[in-house]
Amino acid sequence: xxxxxxxxxxxxxxxxxxxxxxxxxxxxxxxxxxxxxxxxxxxxxxxxxxxxxxxxxxxxxxxxxxxxxxxxxxxxxxxxxxxxxxxxxxxxxxxxxxxxxxxxxxxxxxxxxxxxxxxxxxxxxxxxxxxxxxxxxxxxxxxxxxxxxxxxxxxxxxxxxxxxxxxxxxxxxxxxxxxxxxxxxxxxxxxxxxxxxxxxxxxxxxxxxxxxxxxxxxxxxxxxxxxxxxxxxxxxxxxxxxxxxxxxxxxxxxxxxxxxxxxxxxxxxxxxxxxxxxxxxxxxxxxxxxxxxxxxxxxxxxxxxxxxxxxxxxxxxxxxxxxxxxxxxxxxxxxxxxxxxxxxxxxxxxxxxxxxxxxxxxxxxxxxxxxxxxxxxxxxxxxxxxxxxxxxxxxxxxxxxxxxxx
Numbered sequence: 001x002x003x004x005x006x007x008x009x010x011x012x013x014x015x016x017x018x019x020x021x022x023x024x025x026x027x028x029x030x031x032x033x034x035x036x037x038x039x040x041x042x043x044x045x046x047x048x049x050x051x052x053x054x055x056x057x058x059x060x061x062x063x064x065x066x067x068x069x070x071x072x073x074x075x076x077x078x079x080x081x082x083x084x085x086x087x088x089x090x091x092x093x094x095x096x097x098x099x100x101x102x103x104x105x106x107x108x109x110x111x112x113x114x115x116x117x118x119x120x121x122x123x124x125x126x127x128x129x130x131x132x133x134x135x136x137x138x139x140x141x142x143x144x145x146x147x148x149x150x151x152x153x154x155x156x157x158x159x160x161x162x163x164x165x166x167x168x169x170x171x172x173x174x175x176x177x178x179x180x181x182x183x184x185x186x187x188x189x190x191x192x193x194x195x196x197x198x199x200x201x202x203x204x205x206x207x208x209x210x211x212x213x214x215x216x217x218x219x220x221x222x223x224x225x226x227x228x229x230x231x232x233x234x235x236x237x238x239x240x241x242x243x244x245x246x247x248x249x250x251x252x253x254x255x256x257x258x259x260x261x262x263x264x265x266x267x268x269x270x271x272x273x274x275x276x277x278x279x280x281x282x283x284x285x286x287x288x289x290x291x292x293x294x295x296x297x298x299x300x301x302x303x304x305x306x307x308x309x310x311x312x313x314x315x316x317x318x319x320x321x322x323x324x325x326x327x328x329x330x331x332x333x334x335x336x337x338x339x340x341x342x343x344x345x346x347x348x349x350x351x352x353x354x355x356x357x358x359x360x361x362x363x364x365x366x367x368x369x370x371x372x373x374x375x376x377x378x379x380x381x382x383x384x385x386x387x388x389x390x391x392x393x394x395x396x397x398x399x400x401x402x403x404x405x406x
Contacts, residue, residue: 006102006103029152029155031116031117032152032155035113035126036155039130042134043155047257048141048142049140049161050156050158050188051141052162052164053162054165054299055165055167056245057144057162058296060164062234063232063269063270064249065077065094065277066273066277067270069093070265070268071259074092075138075140075141076092076131076139076140078090078128078143078153079143080124081399083399086102087099089124090124092132092137094276097127105131109126121145121152125155128142148186148187149183150187151187151188160196161189161196161217163186163195163196163197163198164245165198165241165301166178182203182208186212189208189211190215190217194217194219194220195212196248196249197219197221197222197245198242205221222247222248231271233272233275234270234273234283237308238306243270290388291315294406295395295402298397299333303336307336310338310392315392316390319386320343320370320393321346321405322343322396322397323346323400324354324398325350326353330354337366337368339368343363343369343370345363346375346379347359348376353400356373357372377405
């Protein structure tokens with residue numbers, strides 16, 4: 001199979017949380033362990049930092065990768081979901097995995113993958129670990145897909161574990177309380193492996209402490225330990241928390257391993273995240289006059305910070321291109337959005353996309369008014385047509401909305 005045929009097979013034949021939601025969620029790690037054994041356990045040869053959290057884990061992972069690249073290391077980076085191309089998920093020093101490697105891996109293991117009904121996410125994790133092993137990376141930043149305890153990435157024993165924060169997201173899988181979700185995320189804490197916590201609440205801190213004690217792991221609360229941070233090319237307000245998490249994780253890495261990272265590497269790494277890693281969609285400016293910002297924040301915790309930042313902007317009129325997926329609760333998210341904006345409601349092109357008519361109807365209950373468009377690109381084009389040079393356009397509500405305009 002060529003690359004496109006390989007991707008079509010991966011996307012269409014197998015359950016995948018990104019498009020299918022609940023049916024792709026596995027209740028244990030049996031399949032992942034089965035695949036790892038089949039591949040000769042490549043994960044056992046990898047040095048890793050494992051990153052979980054409700055929000056910020058993608059930015060945190062990319063910042064860590066960028067700093068380690070600046071320090072001269074060969075850095076594997078595994079993240080999800082992708083915005084435009086599947087290969088964004090698996091990179092070494094910012095360079096995406098080759099199409100050929102993806103094709104060869106699937107071709108060589110297709111019979112096993114089919115026979116054991118491996119999910120899209122499980123096979124992607126196996127592919128990433130195999131790739132990093134063959135390419136002899138020095139260190140790998142592995143982002144959790146969802147949760148932690150039962151996530152496919154959780155077969156690794158990292159050098160450092162990182163949990164950015166806890167918010168209410170994916171509650172149908174992870175639980176309805178902050179404590180329950182913290183328990184799932186804390187599942188990445190391994191015996192005698194230090195863990196760095198970014199943000200915490202009165203509900204989540206005891207969960208992390210308890211799990212760390214049980215695993216005899218040192219726990220570091222970055223928000224208490226880091227007071228000053230460096231500038232970054234990731235300019236969203238929410239990056240301040242992520243930078244503290246990154247700085248503390250790097251301190252722990254240097255304290256507990258032989259990795260050498262100088263202050264200048266940290267400064268340069270934080271300033272060159274996009275250049276070094278190719279990260280997109282985090283308070284990313286797409287235009288000026290009118291100013292256009294897209295952001296992948298998609299749950300209550302993340303959107304509150306993004307919208308607070310939006311309110312600090314100066315503009316004549318605000319245009320918001322908004323779409324969501326149907327496993328989010330619009331009634332929890334819509335009250336966050338400003339009423340003094342013109343809305344462009346749309347549905348991202350995935351099966352989980354929330355119908356734009358439903359979104360418009362629910363939004364109107366919160367005083368958010370606007371028209372429906374047939375696609376994200378149509379909504380975006382109309383916003384640009386309507387906006388004057390001193391207006392502001394915000395595009396978001398879902399990772400998949402942002403993906404369609406990049």
